[in-house]
Amino acid sequence: MGAVDVTRKSALGRPRSFDADEALGRAMVVFWEQGYEGASLTDLTSAMGITKTSMYAAFGNKEELFRKALRRYAEGPASYVAEALARPTALEVVEAFLTGAVETSTRPGCPAGCLSVQGSLAAGEAGRPARDVLIAWREECRAYLRDRFRRAVDEGDLPPDTDPELLARYVMTVANGIAVQAAGGAGRDELRQVADLAMRNWQPVR
């Protein structure tokens, strides 16, 4: 949550008559549902309730709008990531992470799946920058998990022969798979079970 910095250069002139934060939220949903390339400016601006001109003035261009929408996604629907990382034990981290992935990917009233996965996996020339941003974001997320597991090893929370790198990649893999499943129509309860199954035997992980 919180106001997104839209960097108004001055306080002069006629003030903006739409809520930039609200508009960004609408754009986020469109990107979430249709991906970067699949979301046209017409789709975006009509969902945002503003004209193309206003969008360009407020957000720069389509790519910047996407970046800001992603930031907002990270702070909003995907805030479960940061919350999960703050849990006291590694087991709880994984539990919260996968639970968050399931719930965010299957939230009623929101698009099914995860923006960072379906926003752009494959892309033509035009969508490549957006794809790279999403790859970087997922990498960052994985690095956080890895660091968290390293700490857990140091603290004796995980067995000393645990491979934090591998464990982080495994958890990310399951989370990404959950997003794909959700995009394909899988329901929350079914994915909840999948997440449980993925964790059930996680303790003996070495």
Added chain:
Amino acid sequence: MGAVDVTRKSALGRPRSFDADEALGRAMVVFWEQGYEGASLTDLTSAMGITKTSMYAAFGNKEELFRKALRRYAEGPASYVAEALARPTALEVVEAFLTGAVETSTRPGCPAGCLSVQGSLAAGEAGRPARDVLIAWREECRAYLRDRFRRAVDEGDLPPDTDPELLARYVMTVANGIAVQAAGGAGRDELRQVADLAMRNWQPVR
């Protein structure tokens, strides 16, 4: 492999001067790499080495070309699915399935990832039919796994309290996650480890 049915209406007239099978293979790679919407007709036909006119005459239109490319993908790079399902035990099925997913998603000289996952997760209006075809394909794949696990339960190969539906969804989830990871640049060895980890404790599955 095998000739793709391109349905020549008659033997009359000048024969085709390009190899339709070869051309379809090239198109498959482009779709694999760029997705349905991301692959333009120009991208496709220039990779296929033919003109737009020839493409339309031979394959119908972009959507049909995609369908045929998907069929070819299923018979070629994704043939590991059928092979895995034919293994004698459920454990071997899962092993072969996940190994195949890793190898196909990280094959040198081929696009990273899985066509059915990144071909179209999210889509604008134009890409929706392609997306639905891919969803159906993944569903079909999952149903095959489920049926195979049901059989394994009947045969006593899996514990009688196993949930084949859940197990199939779990395996598909991991496979899909692997494809996403591969599309994000993960290497074969790393994903190989992830697949091992996903299977390591699979035996006590109930």
Added chain:
DNA sequence: CAACTTCAGTACCGTTCGGTACCGAACAAT
């Protein structure tokens, strides 16, 4: 009020999209 700035909107930019009409040439069957 006057000066300025930004508003929302329209019309339009050049480009690319998927898809077609038409072409003369090439080949097969009669």
Added chain:
DNA sequence: ATTGTTCGGTACCGAACGGTACTGAAGTTG
């Protein structure tokens, strides 16, 4: 040889793309 069909290639279609110039109105500051 004639007829019929398809070839590969060019030129083009209307529509949609991302993005911009220009407009008169609206609002803030001096």
